[in-house]
């Protein structure tokens with residue numbers, strides 16, 4: 001089996017990998033790292049959760065470590081393009097984590113925040129720049145950045161960037177890059193438009209593909225329980241009592257929520273602890289020690305606090321609140337089923353969270369089996385079936401027509417779900433992966449004219 005040492009990466013990088021407690025490279029890393037280290041252009045077909053970020057960040061850092069030089073003013077040596085601010089932030093974090101023992105500079109160029117700081121950060125040049133396409137072009141037009149010194153270009157989540165209508169921006173950026181560069185393109189899917197983009201921008205690329213998140217997801221028994229918000233505390237107690245739990249990690253969206261859930265469990269006689277950003281380092285360490293030792297089997301955490309939790313033997317991940325960022329779901333459920341073990345992920349979904357669930361199912365490209373515990377409902381169909389096919393279920397989920405004020409997200413969910421009613425000609429098959437793929441393909445085709 002390949003180990004990280006087999007890649008021959010620079011020692012400071014191996015040290016950082018060891019600190020992250022990565023032992024075995026993931027399949028995309030095993031395939032991609034030697035190719036990228038060898039200077040090849042690469043098409044990587046992989047989704048979030050497969051370890052794709054390290055698959056490109058590690059060999060890029062290795063290149064910078066082997067050939068250290070100060071970047072010229074207002075230039076970057078490595079340019080990573082990603083579709084969203086969130087993903088850009090995560091990619092930058094990864095570069096900083098794996099490159100923490102190297103003397104490298106890195107920064108972010110994303111929209112939605114003031115340009116001034118980004119302009120200053122680029123003034124002396126940076127080794128690694130992670131950017132969303134629109135803001136990157138603004139900086140170039142504002143004379144804050146030149147791309148003539150880029151050695152490596154990464155296009156991450158290329159399919160999503162095209163879906164979001166970034167094709168012109170990407171072309172404009174690539175036109176400013178030197179022809180002599182290494183280009184890496186990562187995409188979860190390979191529709192025609194992405195293949196065409198790759199054909200234009202990459203030189204004799206190697207191609208690696210890994211089974212998407214589903215490979216993690218398949219090992220994890222996932223379930224959704226549709227439930228009224230007010231019934232969640234009782235449902236959690238019920239689930240924790242009914243399941244054979246070795247260790248359960250319960251996720252809430254807020255710190256306050258984590259404390260509240262923990263107190264509810266303790267009151268119900270279930271030993272639990274909470275961990276979040278307001279806890280001191282000492283408290284965190286004590287709680288994690290108890291959790292690792294099995295003295296406390298249930299830990300309630302927020303996403304940020306959970307990042308540092310590296311505990312084996314988590315048999316259950318429970319999403320008390322669904323995350324509003326779909327990728328977080330993949331990170332959360334990946335806490336169980338580590339190192340090939342089986343695990344269970346149970347998500348509670350209330351009416352306000354229906355749109356989050358849709359985003360998640362789209363990302364993992366599967367419909368999660370669901371039961372419905374809302375008042376007076378039987379679980380005859382997967383709840384996602386109800387959500388998509390019954391106007392009554394819609395009204396219930398979104399509050400539509402009931403005089404309740406509906407959130408923007410709920411209104412968007414209604415719009416999107418109704419938009420899907422039309423093409424759903426095969427409701428019997430709605431939960432299948434094939435259906436989800438066809439649906440994605442249809443929406444991509446519909447989106448095409450807008451992005452041209």
Ligand code: AMP
Pocket residue numbers: 021022023024025026029047048049050051052053054331
């Ligand atoms: P990504 O697909 O890049 O978003 O990575 C998904 C998660 O897997 C991140 O939280 C990484 O920290 C983690 N990860 C990446 N590579 C490895 C590895 N070889 N072993 C364990 N965890 C990893």
